[in-house]
Amino acid sequence: MKRVFLFMATNIAILAVISVVMRVFGFDHYLTENGLDYQALAVFSLLWGSVGSFISLAISKWMAKKSMGVQVIEHASNADEQWLLDTVRRQAQDAGIGMPEVGIFQSPSPNAFATGMKKNDALVAVSTGLLQTMDKGEVEAVLGHEVAHVANGDMVTMALIQGVLNAFVIFFSRIIGYAIAAASRDSRGGGYTMGSFIGTMIAQVVLGFLAAIIVNSFSRWREFHADQGGAKLAGSQNMINALKALQRSSRTEKLEGEFAAFGISGGKATLAKLFSTHPPLEDRIAALEKAQFSNNNVIS
Template identity: 35%
Template sequence: MNFFKTGILIAGITALFLGVGFAVGGEGGMLIALVIAIAMNGFAYWNSDKMVLRMYGAREVSEADAPEFVGLVRQLAMRAELPMPRVYIMENPQPNAFATGRNPENAAVAATTGLLNMMSREELAGVMAHELAHVRNRDTLIMTVTATIAGAISMLANFALFFGGNRNNNLGIIGTLAMVILAPIAAMLVQMAISRTREYSADKAGGEICGNPEWLASALVKLQNGASRIENVTAEQNPASASLFIINPLHGKGADNLFSTHPSTENRVARLMELAKSFRRGARKSTQKPASGRTSVPSSNPSGGKGQGPHTPWSN
């Protein structure tokens, strides 16, 4: 359902782009703006992982540098049936994390020192499973597509403001002016809606990957409390990167409102707790159903597949 909703939102922002292009620049102006926007966002798509990791001063670590952390990510990647991503640590006291990379084969996950110091092993597993879910869902690609279209809309609007737009359209001067002002705002809102949809989807998949949605729910509460108390200076200076993180790193924007890039933590935790209940119901049913004279139990192998149930142990 989340993918269907995302598809509808992408279709909506595409239709908005076409409408703005026709209104303010005609077919020629629309095509020129689209080419420029695709070139700009194409560069960002191929290089955004390097840019954002450099922006936050992230350093790549190996199992020799951080054996427990990297080993945990490796176990989770196996459960998610993903290639092992590159692993980074950011020297930042705010607990937070993000994933980046244009596809699973070129993915990276990054966690702050604040996150590593604050979370239990189980909570850390929930957080990193959420980030790997973003990788598996190819959310970077989805957000890049919407950024391309939104960038084209903003560029068309700027052209119209400077050059007067297409005077032969049927909207008139007032209609064109309203379009060029409101369209970029509408595009921004659609981007935010897609971002929030992908967060809910990654929460669900992350709970399944780590084996216990309650671990992620507990981590989200700690993350929200930590982010509200501890400033992330780099994020405040680069607010456009806020949507990358598992929790909004900017102060004063935690509410699930129209202008938030993240759902409210309360809503996310409630959904994860419901998912945990369904896991327990499924576990009870599986233990009550005999198979070949034996009782089915959740696997204890942390790399044995996705969603093994709510009591998957983690070895150190």
């Protein structure tokens, strides 16, 4: 309940800040007596669509610690914590990034995620369930997967793609709404009717679904790349074994909010694969086994 409340409160606060800023600077005045001011609408759409994504990313580490209860390992208190720090430090060096913060969060589900706005100032967190159900080779692969997300700049890229697509959705849904208003007989001075308002909302929902398909398609694509990065940092077989361990788990759950896209697992597969942030585990395993087989053939 605390996690849901924090996510909702944070998103509401972000939207409120954006609304106030746009009202103060007049960026929301895109509807004039002569029709739409497309330049003003473009600025409005870009700000409304992208600023929220980057604010969320900028505070993502703070949100992870507060909402997910991530306990950052400042100084190792036992051998397992020291091993986690040493493993992530080595992988970060191999990947050419700064040492991320390393943390643990309480969850019976085996999972992990990475977040942060900068490659050299990220956070990698693992669940207690993951540490309890996987051996060290598998945990090392999961850590490698998350470090690869950071090294690939996936967090910033996802925020950028999401922001641009949000802007397109807002821009074109407003144009559709205005077209309905212009065609309406009871419209005066470019004002909106109830029908045009409903048309704008419907267009925003439809275009939003299309945008979500594009964003999640990219998300699934970069999961394969993060798996390859994990295999490079921790060994192909360890990465394959880690994914098979997730496959066997009966408690795999999807993370909440923006952390879902960067978890090692996206939860159990659903019918709506187009809207899934992660490919099915069997597809990820097959891709790694195929790459492993090709590499062995090259060597031999």
